[in-house]
Amino acid sequence: MKAPLSWLKEYVDIDCSAEDLKDKLFSCGFEVEEMEYIAKNIDKIVSCKILSIDKHPNADKLSVTKVDAGKYGEKQIITSAKNIAVGDVVPVALDGATLFNGERIFNGELRGVPSEGMFCSGEELGINDDWYKGASVNGILILDKSFPLGEEVKTLLDLEDVMFDINVTANRPDCQSILGIAREVAAVLSKPFKMPDLTYTTDKNISTVKTVKVSDLATDLCPRYVSHLVKDIKIEESPLWMKRRLFRMGIRSINNVVDITNYVLLEIGQPMHAFDLSNIEGNEIIVRRANENEKIVTLDEKEFILSENNLVICDSVKPVALAGVMGGLNSEIKDDTKDVLFESAKFKRDNIRKTSRALGQRSDSSSRFEKGIDAYTTEIGMKRALNLITTLKCGTIACDEYDLCAEKLVEKTIETTLSKVNAVLGIDVPKDEIKNILTKLNFKVEINGDNLTVKVPLYREDMESYPDIAEEIIREYGYSHITPTLLKNSSITNGKKTDSQKAVDNVKTFLTSLGFNEIITYSFVSEKDYDLFGFDKESEEHKFIKIINPIGEDMAVMRTSLLPSIVKTVVYNQNRQNDSGRLFELAKVYHPKSLPLNDFPIENNVLSFSVFGEKEDFFTLKGVIEKLLSNFAYGVDFDYISCDYKFMHPTRSAIIKSGDKIIGYFGQLNPILAEKVGSDKPILCGEIFYDVLSTLFVPKIVFSNISKFPTVERDIAILVDETITCKEITDVIKESAGENLIEVSLFDIYQGNQVEKGKKSMAFNLVYNSQLRTLNVEEIDASISDVLSALKQKVGAELR
């Protein structure tokens, strides 16, 4: 909300500096987001009388003038201006002057003739015709001949002011006006507030009620509708003071009637409308919902097709205004308008908001209505408009009005206690302070022992109960009175993480210890990613939820897989000379239970990971996964089976399973896909379905005694077909070695000149131990021989 200091001063005697006022407003909840000293930098532009105008000796388009600059003496000014004459009083920027836009003017020379300044236009003073007649001309601003000479023009034209731009919170629509801000200023400065004059003179021979009929057929959308007739209007220019106020607020002056409606909107905060009565057919005003496909052309000559969600003001045959948004072109005020029907109404904010959004039509009125108008302001607004008609002597006011008020206005009473109010604050505010503060804010206060009864001013529709009163008190009393206590009256609670919250922390710590950096990527992705990555159209991954109003196509659907995000992150890094790295993300994916969405979707936690760079391959990633699984799901068997996902390398990727459950998948990203997303290097990546895996977590550490007897190690090297997997061999070894084998691990694999084509050599280390006794050589030998024969039989292995 913008409010010029000069205007506020009309209602409050402000005796502090603008800076102080800014600080005080800040402390009571009205942050001044911007404070502009208008025309402050205009300097040394003074009123001068033109004494002579002569042709420039060296330039046809320039003139050499002499001016009387009062106390500055006589000056010579070179100009190209054509709209000046000897005897004119004009603003002249003298040596060292500053214009409105900050530009500096110094003595100079034009085509060989010295110039001691510059004539100024209205624009160079930051004004137009609304501020001073003639300021809009394309030339020099000609001032009143009666002005004293050599005086600062900014003083003569009253240009200086301070403009506050105040952040008004959504609960205080009553402060979306100069009046509302002034009320707060008065309270915070403990000064009386002067209400604007609301009196007006009526003509008992003219009656609104006899001239037009007003009926409200949409009470739910229009809680109050006030209509007042003004006859014999003289459409003319507004007085200077009004034009200047509108100018400061950025509103162009049109004529007195239109200006009055704008002035009331700014000052009182009530959007007003004025109809030309001659265009109201059937002498009837009806407030109703629009008919389906009904049309209206608004003042700005745009046509809208309406629905029953829109509220319209109609005469007996047609809509004449889109309620709360804009008047109709068919009933606008014209230069020959004779009789005007003023409207001041309260329309439901929600409906105006919806209409304005749906039609894409906004106005100062609609944005004001969207914030909320109270029924009291509706009444004040009309009175002020009529007062201005009287003041401007531009019409004859009817002696009565239509006031369709659904509810009678009664001041709300809040009955509470001082102790309840103080309990919210945690301090005891002195009784006198409470009374004083609430009174300043126009509440009617009664304190009886601990009982506090408060009558709320009509414009404060936000006030409901004692916490609201507590807030009113503390924002004026000062938050610096709040003294810190650490929940002194509260029970002790034990703050700790749950097991599953701790597990998440532990998994992340585990991964970071192995060199992984955590990433965070957006939860929404492009629908195109799913086709690019080749997710099966029938798969769960392809059933995603779409945002109705996304920022862009690339953030339009909720992801069902983290893989595209992490792969893109890897490519982003590779393109920025980050040639190697290990990344992970633990985040949610979103699966609808059904489409279209009619219930909460399932939000599953997924762990995505990727390793890239020269040192990384399938097995460096697999090593991490194996460690992760064995650390967190101790003792659980996991199988690695080949993976047929289109986005993965067909022979270098694996699905991780535990029994029937798919835990995740990993491996090399399909190289064709990698190329499509902009990478020519292998990307190892995958996902673990964290919520599935975490059901297998073993929270307790399982301890077993260390055997007192020595372990025996044996190595065997075998030759097998290259298609035989390591897993097949170790399974055979485990099955055939007997109960004393405690570990088997591969330590070498060889394929090349030393072995037959199509075969590979594999070397395993077998570890034997017993909890009960020292194993003897014979039984180890027997076990090894069993293993070798089983290997030969089951996988065709030969001892090397």
Added chain:
Amino acid sequence: MDIFEQLREKAKEEIKTVSSSKELNDLKVKYVGKSGEITALLRGMKDIPAEERSSFGKKVNDLKDEVSTIFDEKENVLKENELNEKYKREAIDITLPGKCPEVGNLHPLNLVKNQIIDAFMGMGFNIFEGPEIDTDYYCFQALNIPKDHPARDMQDTFYFTDNILLRPHTSPGQVRTMENNKPPIKILSPGRVYRADDDASHSPMFHQIEGLVIDKNVSLCDLKGLLDEFVRIMFDRETKTRFRPSYFPFTEPSVEVDVTCCKCHGKGCNLCKGTGWIEILGAGIVNKNVLEMSGIDSNVYSGLAFGLGIERIAMIKYGISDIRTLFENNVKFLKQFNRR
């Protein structure tokens, strides 16, 4: 010079010339071994008169001990020399770089999230994470933001249907906690939130932490005490808070909380735009309507709530000027947050 002296001097001379443990050992055998020269003297005992035998024997043994000691001393010297030689051969350049696998770290936003959680967990808070995709009821209505409320414009929300949406704040965590728990309640609700905004200071996805305390007689003074302690843990012990009036539909009274600038400590700098204060969070006393809607008796209990943006805290703490940096995940950026 008798035989004893001759032997002693001879042994001494020979020991002097020895330069290796092996030579010394050979020499030791030559003198004090089983058939060594000194030992051999004892074999000549039979030629000694009986009354002198005992003094002769003692002399031989003394000589043996004396020479043995000389051998031991020499041995120690030689061993030390040899060890020194070995150490010299094993010398390395200790300033060569060490070898260790790389260690990664958490994303800065989660580092900050953990710091915040730790600060409040110490004050008795537990953690509750609600769904990110939520209903109009939990995100708005139950927080005292009815359908026609202008405060809905405060957040530009992403919708899936009229009723199902991406939560624009973590405040629904409050509602769910109150619905499912009895006071006393102290809860933090962290998580991802979403709003249709995208520029240097706004990201369409960001992170918040909502805090809620419900108990008897909870007041603004408690809020102040709690947040004072929090900012001292989060920034430094000198950090102070300032409350100023604000408005949120779900709290009444509502405050914006500023902290003294962590860079200039209140003197005024570019980070705090010369004011000495930085806005870090919104808070207040839980609105009575919100308590009642979630089944908490507002005549018995009161509550305080606060909500803070993790990005904002991280950006202030680490001096990050563009929020988008946090979501690009450039490894060079991420690796800078590896101090433990």
